[in-house]
Amino acid sequence: MSEDMFEDDEYQGDIKKFMYVNRKAPYGTIYALESLEVVLIGAAFDQDVSLVFMDDGVYQLKKGQDTKATEMKNFSPTYRALEMYDVEKLYVSQDSMNERGLTEEDLIVPVELKSADQLAELMEQQDVILSF
């Protein structure tokens, strides 16, 4: 396929700013897994996407998740694949990390740590916010 053809295939409509806010622990409820499914499907629409992890949602990105004993699927490797879907803006609440004794080194992907004020400012700039 030539590069010209690839250009022609690109979505031509308006691009909106989509933010997915992940607030829940990865296991215990299905919110984190089903939120990730929306992000992956949504990536096909070529929108301006960012993800926020806050409250217990920061545990979704924790290294070393072992779900064998609970018979749940460990879906955390999928967060490492987000880059291939051009989902590269991952914001994490600094407050939520501090409250849980976590640092960037505990996370499986590179993120940008943000204060509550900075997150509020980012949210203000969005067209669509999906909160899970």
Add this chain to the structure above:
Amino acid sequence: MKYAILVNEGPYTHQAADTAYQFAKAALNKGHEIYRIFFYHSGVNNGTRFTSPPQDDRDLVQGWSHMAQENNIDMVVCVAAAQRRGIIDKDEANRHGKDCDNLAPGFRISGLGQLIEAAIQSDRLMVFGD
């Protein structure tokens, strides 16, 4: 204003389902347009016609169905979330070899792309959840 609505919780479990329904009704009464209502997570349980609440309680599923039919609203249940929770239409029942289907009138089953597309097409996406 053109609204898209996302319902993330089931009826009789979480107030979010009722609040979404009341919001949709109020928006229509005020003359706003509802581009689509999308049901996700346990919100897909709003779409089963097998729900039988006690007679002295509200019938939320019937409320959704009437609202959709009277106002010609597109109400979409997420296929992946629905399959996990046993909400199926005739086609899905045939495909998965089930002996009946339970999707309520006014609802249809489709993919998550319908949620993203609705958010793009509408002025506002309203999310009702936990």
